[in-house]
Amino acid sequence: MSFNNLDMLYRQVIMDHYKNPRNRGAIEDGVTVNLNNPTCGDTLRLQLQIEDDIVKDAKFEGEGCSISIASASMMTQIIKGKTVEEALQLANIFSEMVQGKEYDADTFDLDDIEALSGVSKFPARIKCATLAWKALEKGVDEDA
């Protein structure tokens, strides 16, 4: 059986982030956001350490499918060292990308996260990919 679309979804990078998530763990004193995906039971705890408007550290814990875990892992990697505003810009770009819309691929080096663009072919899974980014938006909002 051929699984072309699936291969787009489950690219090697994604499975690598799923099996070896980066930045898994806790931060002593950061902003904490707990988010659930109520349709499937995925849970995510994102912790952010924001200093002088810069994301100094980001860590997560959670239970979820390959897409939601890989997305959280990739996100914590890419937002570290970015300003809060840049992180939010990235959240927008990511959201447009996974919805299959035109997205800005030039402002930032998107790195691994572009591997998740295949999600746009699987509407039922977009929520899995955006969970971590929703948590980021919420966390930044709470920090403000």
Added chain:
Amino acid sequence: MLNASIREQFPILNQEINGHPLVYLDSAASSQKPLAVIEAIEDYYRRNHSNVHRGVHTLGTQATDAYEGARERVRSFIHATVPEEIIFTRGTTTAINLVASSYGDANVNEGDEIVLTPMEHHANLIPWQQLAKRRGATLRFVELTPDGRVTLDAVESVLSDRTKIVAMSHVSNVLGTINPIADVARLAHEVGAVMVVDAAQSAPHRKLDVQALDCDFLAFSGHKMLGPTGIGVLYGKKQLLKNMEPVEFGGEMIDYVDLYESTWKDLPYRFEAGTPIIAGAVGLAAAIDFLEEIGLENVEAHERELASYAIEQMKTIEGIEIYGPEDRVGLVTFNLKDVHAHDLATVLDMQGIAVRAGHHCAQPLMRLLKQSSTARASFYVYNTKEEVDRFIEGLRQTKEYFNYEF
């Protein structure tokens, strides 16, 4: 096995999904509809529709006859004593909420207890949580056996003279467990409590007899039993319904209206405020006809056979874990080791196979199983052995995909 020609009655099944013939294994979430049901609704709108219980004109009478005919059809389906005991609702959820708000608020007081199980669907949990909060009552949970069954000993140990309500699913939507409702109802009555049954997963699959069960309230949804969405049933013993206050007010449910005071119609109308779900009731009656034509015993036997065949095959796939007891109705909840249920469902979907993945609206039970998410395949009258074979092959392909691709 049922005759495979039954399948031809379901037009939606005759299509390809992602390039493969559809294998629909998610009937426990919502079943598909036979032509007889689709046509009954169409015919109603083409020839008989009007508002009910109002007009003097002929169409008004035809619509009223269709609606009340459906009520009688439901009465005989669940063997209730009189049609006044049948209240049409939007579904199981609305029906249980009605009992909690009306009977519950009037009869549950501070210090009283409501007995549930940890396997309840959120629809049979949260209305009771809210009632307990409003009234200062306490929820008590029956402890399940490790394989997910309810025993009478476990029920007895949480019952007391403080128990006012026992609410339990007839069949679990996750484990497929069949609960001993008649015995639990007897125990509930011994301590003076009423028995509320969530029959959402039993009404579609087995013969129901509310008098034999001796339950006080029973709720189910049309859409899980070949009927349309938006229609469901609350059965209540007349003796109890008679003394209950409505929870919604407006047209259709009133007797005499004055500017400051009004009085209510008799049963069952006082619980059906506003223009009712007429076409839904007509569709549900057609669904009941369809099921009874096949025979509920045959429906149940067919699904059990498919489920045992599936389980037997699944056991040959290493890494599949199956949840729930041996004796079960036609559904299998499972996980494939190291593959999240969501990922599994996506890969099956790419092969045209629809299964459910997630917490199945039973988060506390998921925690008990120590799973954040599981996959579920559920079978109904239109499923075949060949489809089970496709499902098994799909599982093998999925396993291989996640093992070797990366």
